[in-house]
Amino acid sequence: MTATAEIETSAVVKRPSRYEEEAGGPRTAGMVRAGWLFLLPFLFFYVVFLIWPVIYMVITSFFNTSMVRTGFGSFAGFANYHEMLTKPEFWSALWHTIQFTIYTTPPLVILAFVFAVLANRVTHGQWFFRLAFFVPFILPSAAIALIWNFIYTPTTGLWNEFQTLLGNDAPSPVLGTPSLAMIGIAVTTLWWTIGFNFVLYLAGLQDIPRELYEAAAVDGASPWQQIRSITIPMLSRTTTLVILLQIVASLKIFDQVYLMTQGGPGISTQVLLGLVVNTAFTDYRIGAASAASVLLFIVILLITLIREVVVRAQERRAA
Amino acid sequence: MSESTVTTEPTSGPRRSRNGVSAAAPAARVQQNAGARSGRTFTIVSWAVLIIFAVLWLIPSLWAIKTSLTDNGTSAVGASAILKDWNLTLGSYATLLSNGDIWNWYLASFITATLTTVFAVFFSAMAAYALSRLRFHGRRWVFLLLLGGILVPPPVLIVPVFQTLNVVGLLNTYWAVVLPQIPTVIAVFVFKQFFDGVPPDFEESARIDGAGFWRSFRSIILPLSRPVIAAMAIVTFVGTWNNLILPLFVLSNPKLMTIPVGLATVQGSYGQRLSDIQASSILGALPLVILFLIFQRRIVEGFACSGLKG
DSSP states (O other), rough: OHHHHHSHHHHHHHHHOHHHHHHHHHOOHHHHHHHHHHHHHHHHHHIIIIIIIHHHHHHTTTTTSSSOOOOOOSSSSSSHHHHHHHHHHHHHHHHHHHHHHHHHHHHHHHHHHHHHHHHHHOSSSSHHHHHHHGGGGGSSHHHHHHHHHHTTOOSHHHHHHHHHHTTTOOOOOOOOHHHHHHHHHHHHHHHHHHHHHHHHHHHHHHHHHHHHHHHHHHHTTOHHIIIIIIIHHHTTHHHHHHHHHHHHHHHTOHHHHHHTTTTTSSSOOOHHHHHHHHHHHHSSBHHHHHHHHHHHHHHHHHHHHHHHHHHHHHHHHHO | OHHHHHOOOOTTTTTHHHHHHTGGGGGGGGGGGHHHHHHHHHHHHHHHHHHHHHHHHHHHHHHHHHTTTTOOOHHOOHHHHHHHOOHHHHHHHHHHHHHHHHHHHHHHHHHHHHHHHHHHHHHHHHHHHHHHHHHOTTTHHHHHHHHHHHHHHGGGGHHHHHHHHTTTTTTTTTHHGGGGOOEEEEEEEEHHHHHHHHHHHHHHHHHHTEEEEEEEHIIIIHTTTTTHHHHHHHHHHHHHHHOOHHHHHHHHOOOOOOOOHHHHHHHHHTOHHOOOOHHHHHHHHHHHHHHHHHHHHHHHHHHHHHOOOO
């Protein structure tokens, strides 16, 4: 339960359990029936709300399916994909999604690491830092957005008045300026979600044997050297996990954009999931929305596969 | 010399660096004092940096709280006015709690999050039990099928899920929020991993006494799994409570809105009542802050072990 790295899904899942190897007893008819009965409730919901939607998404991406008509509509071939891939809005949404990922991932990983390493060293008041850094993460995005929209209020908001105080007479409204809006969303996200990575790193730190540091201290290694040669390499698995989860979460970004800018000003912060949702629920074009979802899904899948390769390489090096 | 032993290790794996460090231990006495001193400086710097960031991190929340306790008139003037006015009032909270919307949102969030948590945890524990303990045809297929599900981020499925709910006529019911969130694959694997670590002897003695699989699951495995159940339950509860995209599109009846959906309408409907807006944000966040204060350790553990993220 404690080791994050061990629970990271793919690594765990592929290792056969003891029971798989030893085959806990003979396969009886009763066991077969029990097996399926135990699986049934979960599988039912899994098939209806995960497998079927994936299939439906892929099928409708080839049809002119509409929200206002029943059935799949006429066959469209690759027209939906062609439309998406030649539409500037799609590329701009993809770019904004990537932009958001680039803005948020490095600070979310590096700051979380720094906070965790530092918090792990101080002996008192850990609860305070957990409160400060972790609590925002478990709050609803809508509550977070209300707080930050208010901070970003043009002219009279906390951020703009603070800038005026520093001598900037006409600070630009953060969410109202195309070049700043995504940064504003990224800062909010940094504040909101850093606690998750912070906690993953804290869990990873707990698994590093104390003796390593004691031995290093006896050797006269400075804390900085200890961090560089013990903490960072020992946390490399956690770091890989954190980076992947972070990238995948960033690619799915929807809440913050919907709540803070609605994709604006103009379409300067519109992201892929926002485009999907608009295409489906505003334009009622399910087929086109599905094609966009499939493309987003492929991007996420690619990132996951890349990580799989990286993890394999890491394990080979460690072995 | 001892220092170089430590610093030349960065690329080596965990096991090698442990040996490298301890082998050099006897030669290091001389440097110990210097190390202790830099250790103390480092601790002080750690404290300073942490506290600065923690304060920075608290400012947005404190600002929202302060604004919620200031009257709407002052809040509309601007940040410095809010900062200067210390006639605190609970007026915004009184308004919100008496107008009733927030109670509906609380109710909807509470019902949907509780139902989802109960079903999701129970069904995934059952599925995990089958995968961990029972041998039957097709088990490997199921395993692979579930494994694939990890790769599918639920928000991407919002359109087909909406269509499915539409076809079965569940739109605008609590079930539309509950049912799609029941299949949480990660929970199955977390449970399975835990069950795999429970020695089979416990159940075997019960099975000799004639207990079926169901009874050994209910009366042996589940009681043993209390910590995992608690962790998974909390993670699911928080995740469902905070989900915006699903209830946003499957619920359009304002009476059924959950907290996130309700809060998303606040900015438009309250307009210039900035204190009220901040107070509703605080009220929306409050149940989870209380949950955190009660279950601090479990929540942190739960998120750390599930690697789950919005």
